[in-house]
Amino acid sequence: MEILAPGTAKSSVWNDYLRADYATWPVGQECEVHSHQDAAEVFVFLAGQCEFTVEGETVVVGAGSTVYVGPDEKHKLKAVGDRPLEMFLAVMPNHQPTHTFYAPDGTPIYRNRPSPRSENRE
Numbered sequence: 077m078e079i080l081a082p083g084t085a086k087s088s089v090w091n092d093y094l095r096a097d098y099a100t101w102p103v104g105q106e107c108e109v110h111s112h113q114d115a116a117e118v119f120v121f122l123a124g125q126c127e128f129t130v131e132g133e134t135v136v137v138g139a140g141s142t143v144y145v146g147p148d149e150k151h152k153l154k155a156v157g158d159r160p161l162e163m164f165l166a167v168m169p170n171h172q173p174t175h176t177f178y179a180p181d182g183t184p185i186y187r188n189r190p191s192p193r194s195e196n197r198e
Contacts, residue, residue: 082122082162090191095174096166097192103161106154111176112167113186117145120164125157150178 078089080098088097101124109129119128125138129152130145136156137143145151155161167174173186 094168095170101155122162124161127154
């Protein structure tokens with residue numbers, strides 16, 4: 077058993093089955109459009125609001141909402157509203173490449189997010 081809690085030394089898990097962690101984004105923070113090759117992602121929103129775009133459809137979700145993004149679906153998040161966005165997210169399974177981004181012409185660009193263990197060693 078692993079118990080995770082935001083803002084603690086154990087706020088994430090990273091193994092071959094999944095990578096998951098808590099995140100807090102200030103209002104205005106956003107990520108690039110990306111997808112996860114052969115992996116699904118689940119977001120649980122704890123506070124604030126998120127402008128969430130999946131395959132070109134945009135909705136605003138808030139605390140208490142959960143969003144499922146299927147494998148290979150292009151998605152983007154942006155923290156909106158008047159308070160920071162707090163969420164828990166998980167990608168399953170966890171494998172490389174961890175992310176697929178897209179050039180302006182649509183060409184896929186593969187990148188790997190380092191594990192929290194490798195981030196702590198640097």
